[in-house]
Amino acid sequence: MGATVNSSQASHRAARGGGRHSAGSAPSKEPDTGGERRRRRSGPAAGGEALRKLLPQALVLAVLAGGASAFVAHDKVVELSVDGETTSLRTFASSVSELLEDEDVEVGPRDLVAPGAHESLSDGDRVAVRYGRPMNLTVDGRDQRMWTTERTVEGALRQLGVRAEGAHLSTSRSKRIGLDGLRLAVRTERSVSFLADGKVHRLRTNAPTVRGALAGAGLRLRDRDTVSVPLRSFPRDGQEISVQRVRADKRVTEEMLPFAVERRRTSELHRGTEVVEQQGRQGVRRVTYELRTVDGKAQKPRRLGSEVVREPRRQIVRVGTRPKPASVATVRGSGGLNWAALARCESGGRANAVDPSGTYGGLYQFDLRTWQSVGGAGRPQDASAQEQTLRAQKLYAQRGASPWPVCGRKLHQ
Template sequence: MKNLFLGSLKTKQTVIGFISLVLLVSVISFVLYQVTKKTVTLDANGETIKIATHTKTVEQLLQEQKIVVTEHDNISPSLNDTIVDGLAIKWKQAKEVTISVDGNQLKIWTTETNVKDILKEANIEVSERDSLVQELDTEIGADNNIDIQKAFQVSLVVDGNKRNVWSTSTTVANFLKQQGIKLNEYDCVESNDLTDVITPESKITVVRIKKELDVVEETLDFTIEKQQDASLEAGIEKVVTEGQKGLIAKTYEIVKENGKVVAKNLQSEKVLKEPQNQVVAVGTKTIVPSVTSVPSNASTASIPSVPSIASTSTVSLGSTEPASGREFYVTATAYTAYCKGCSGTSATGIDLRSNPELKVIAVDPSVIKLGSKVWVEGYGIAVAEDTGGAIKGNKIDIFVESEIQAINWGVKVVRIKVLN
């Protein structure tokens, strides 16, 4: 029994000794392994860490750190460089950035993060007039996009003044806001909607529209009311009640474009004073014609002679319409021997002021020969003894005694008959 115990004890001691040896060797090996590692510094996208490694090259180190390096990445030193103690490694991962210039897209790979540096790397120049979504000195956004709108000149006309200004592809409304131009209630932009996008060919014309009310007072003409009067000779008219003009107020909307009136629209009317009709009495009394003072056997040539008419015309030529004669219509006015510009003597030499009762008419000699006997509707039989500057064509001017008779006669279209 004793020998068996000692043998068993020796075996256990041998095993323990072996295990102790293995542990010692492992510890020594581990210590030697750790001691022989090289310490390097790795800057990965701005994050710095220290690494103890037995790798031989930079590429192996990055693989050990599970970092995948692409052709666009920035790595220093190169992947093939040997790892030495204290080595500083810098790796910056490249990103794909989309640069949009007026809608045209350019994709580039870059390790830069500042907008200005990225544009410089892409050889894209930006002026202070251009529009960028991001500021030049800021970092690129999470979407890796840079949006640029290049400025161009636009023709701007406002308040009648034209000038060229810089703009980008924005709406008309935003453009006006950028230029500090405010549209009033009725203002508009000629040939453009506010939502239209501006292009280099755009011409922006602001039309200033102003609307204002204007009240204008105008007269209202009276109506002439004619009444038959048997006490007056046929053809004679007499004003019984003078007409009075009325007054009306008209309100207009005045539309002005850039200070110029372009429209005048009637909005309302208000009668301030009603007009009063003019009442005119029209004679209907028929007068029996007297015996003519012109001899029945007198020749046509003898009618225009001044002595014959002056001495024999004190008796009326009559007013009854003859049965025959060259008949047509004329426009008839009336005059007196004392009218403005009148000499009182007819074209054939008759003193009308001394013979106010004569029936004389002024004619156009190319239509009615001087000396002709003429029946005039509403006047009677008269002799063409006078002319006038305004009496041309189918026009006549009848001679009356007073100005009131001339006014009452007015202007009429009458029927006449040339008797010889």
């Protein structure tokens, strides 16, 4: 448009200059006496002729003067600002859109033009064009794509309505935004509350994680402390977070493992007779427990693991299957022995005798286990003398006189 304007103005100036030139130059300084004489001799007739010659020229000058007035009326001076660069222009454009078209300024739907493109244009007007810029904006972890006509980060935040007081920005507020746009992350200032150690700790923070907000509140986590939300999560405005103080100790206990009992049937023993061939033994298992306290309150012990430090040993019991003898005399190997002498030595011959410890009882001072191993029922001191003698003879048939290390010799007296 600038070139067009200048060409028009040049043509208009040439027309105006040509008119002046064709109407004649200023009179020469040298006297033209012949002409003087012709104008004087002619008198009135000569004056009329001169008027007829001047009339067409006057009409031409009048037309040119009207065109020049129209030219001046449409010519105007305006300021055009394109993305901050301002130029003063002379233009014949009647509207903003014509001005932009004449100046080859292309605008899109995301660009800002003020006044509007269809507004009329007057002398002295100022037209501003701001290009739209894309922004990949992340606010508190949420991504969005937006457009702005501002040229700085601070201006864009203000235009987009992003609350940036106390916020953390990934770039400087004064950074200029190019036409290709900008990627910007904003962490706004938020109010967060921590419940820890029986107190409420409140703070305003722009930390990116709960862990960072904890540090800002001056709260330190120990090894086993727990937090109600993940430490890497983003702290939200108004969020309440609990911190539990956890203490843990270990306790080791030993548990007894029962032994199994294996019963082996044998015809070597009379029916009802049981002999412990291998004594059973309980095993030992070492168990480790964790004792936890949460905010000072004891929790249920938690089992961490166990280790068997001694395996249980099974007990082997021989169970007789041979029919019982009809009388004492039928017990093999027991005939001809002095059972009365043995009874006197062991118990004074008293069938209900019990030693001071309460462990041994009866004529032959059986302990309960031995009594039961030879088929006895109940306590030996409660059985009849005949029953006690029969069980003593069975014991002798199995082990000889060894169960009575002191009095056993009396059997042979």
